[in-house]
Structure formats: C-alpha cells, structure tokens
Amino acid sequence: MMKTFSNAITDLQLTRYPISSKDTLQAWDAADEYLIEFIAQSAKSWQNPIILNDQWGALSLTLHQKHPTVISDSFLSHQGIIHNAQVNQIASADVSVLTPLSELSESYDLVILKVPKNNSLLIEQLTRLYPYLSPNTTFVSGGMIKHLPPTLIETLEQFIGPTQASLAQKKARLFHTEVNTGSAIKKSALSSYKFTFLNQTLTAYGHANVFARQKLDIGTRLLLQHLPSLALEKAQHIVDLGCGNGVLGVCASIINTDASISFTDESFMAVDSAKRTWQKRFPNRQNVQFIVNDCLQGITTEADEILCNPPFHQQHTVGDQIAWRMFKQAKQKLVTGGALTVIGNRHLNYHMKLKRLFGNCTLIANDRKFVILRATKSL
C-alpha cells in the first residue's frame, strides 16, 4: 500500500513490493527515519555515498540527489526501489542498484548500512566494502533493536573499526564506526558441503545470504529421500522454485538427465550458488537456466514438475504470503497433468491451500515435523 514517508530531508510516496492492496505494512521503519535524521543534521557534505540493504528506497530515494550506490541481495527490493523511484519521478539513473556480488570500483565517503538479518551477509558486505573506504569515510549503521545481532558492535569493530552506539529512538539504534585502516580480515564467504544422493557424492555451494548454506536443511533432506518416487523421469521441464543453493534441482537432474531445468530465486546470491552447485555436477550440460525473479515470473516455458521448499519469511516479515503466491503461479505455469511438490512444516497447513487451489493434494510422506505434498494440475 502506498504511504507518504515524510522525513527530515524530503517527502516520498513509498510502497513495499510486489504491490498488494492487502499489504498494510509501511515501506520504511524508525531506523530509516533515524539514519536520515543523522544525515540531515550533519554539517558534512558527501560526494559518494553507498547504501547497503535499503529495502524499498526509503534511504536511497531520499538521498537520490547524491546519486548513491545501493546494494541489495533481493530482486524484490531492486524492483521496489525502481518502482518507487518512478512514482516519485526520480530518474532511475540517480540510484544505481547493485547486488552484494557486484564488484565495487570507487571509494565512498559515506556508508549507510541497514544492518541485515544474516550475520554472514553482514561480514561479507563489510569485508567487500572495506578496501573502498578511507579514514575520512562517515560510516553509520542502523536497525530496529529487536532485529540487531548481539555481536553487531564486535563485528563492526573487527571488520571496520571502533564503534559507538547511539541512544535508542523509537526502538531503533544507530552505530557510528570509525574507519580504522588495517583492521579488516579478508576471508572467502562462499561455503560448501558434501552430501549423498543415489550413491553419488555431491557438493552444494552457498554464498553468505543463502538458506542452509552450510548443511542440508532437514526438510530438503526429507524431500530428497522421496524424490526418486515422484516419477520425474517423464518430465520435459523441471523447475526448482526458490532454489537456494540448488540441491533439489541438481538431484532432479540426476534422476532425469534429459529434462531441461530452471533454477529460480529472488536472491541473487542464491541463484549464483545454485549455478555453482549445478556446474560442479554437470560441467558440460546446456539445458539449464538460472533466473533471478519473483516466484515463477521469469519462467517462460510451461513446466511438468515444480519442486518447492517455500520460504516462511521475507526479511523480518513472517507469513505464508510468498508460499501462497508461489502456489498460485505454479498452477499457471504447469502443463495439464503436471505437478507441484512442496515440502513444508506440518503446522503451516499447506495441504489446505493446495487442495483449495488445485482441487487435489496427495501426502507423499511425512515425519514429526514435515509433510511432502503433491498437487496435480487437472483440466
């Protein structure tokens, strides 16, 4: 829902993305307000700001006249910022939105860090950024107190420099960090682990922001045990929806080596990880595509099989809205007779949703925590 964000510098019309009339949440929080207040009250003038993890443009569009570089791992955030820029008649060239994997090339005199939920992502962002900062850089971080990692100050001090916390304001807090040359430790944030599927040892790769990047998720593991019973051999096009590191899709391709396969996720780091997991097992295969998009929006050919371990939160917002969107889009993209297979926590009640949408839903397997459900698209 579009709402007016009046802050210490400007007024903006902002909405979260994708736009939904049922979404009543506002597209900024008190930490955004506090960060902007700090910038507005400072006597300094900056030439080259970088903003990390701005969700819907509250920070980057407020500062658009400074042409900020904006980093986000979320395709939905990229789209939300672009959409909100258009609504506020801000030229898209005013704000350059990159992913956490993009190479940086300039030095920055202002860093505004919206502290991410994931501490590994925070460390990766700090180590990538550090070479582009100088002792004159203003470095300010902010977040809602309930979302801040307990080790935040320690992490900022280890990777950037001495840090001081501000007073709390509307349940948000800012942190001011001195860029202290020489304090960063470089390390690769790409994780990998090995797992076994049909007697083959496979390697899964995961960048910092990727689900289950260090070991197989227990729900995914259960679905892998039952993958061979799904008759994937008949499929021509299989989709790994919300692919994360791509283990479901790679294993589906081991069962059916002829089908084309699409990996899709809204996280740039997830899709790049899935690509690495795939390339390790299938270095020479061509019939694969990797798509960063919202749910199935980037899939242009019909699918016979869609495999999905849906997310139950987007950043700090918990709920089954994304799963529901994934299920609805799956029904649209499936051929008649094609099937969506879902693994989920049993308390999420996906069974009811799938039955309502597809008119059928079969329980493939379950354990104390999870259910594997399969819904088939009928005529």
Ligand SMILES: C[S@@+](CC[C@H](N)C(=O)[O-])C[C@H]1O[C@@H](n2cnc3c(N)ncnc32)[C@H](O)[C@@H]1O
């Ligand atoms: C529970 S994880 C499953 C990852 C992987 N399939 C596995 O089983 O390990 C859910 C995935 O959905 C992705 N996701 C969240 N919102 C999405 C959206 N709107 N469109 C596509 N993928 C999304 C997340 O980035 C995450 O990788």
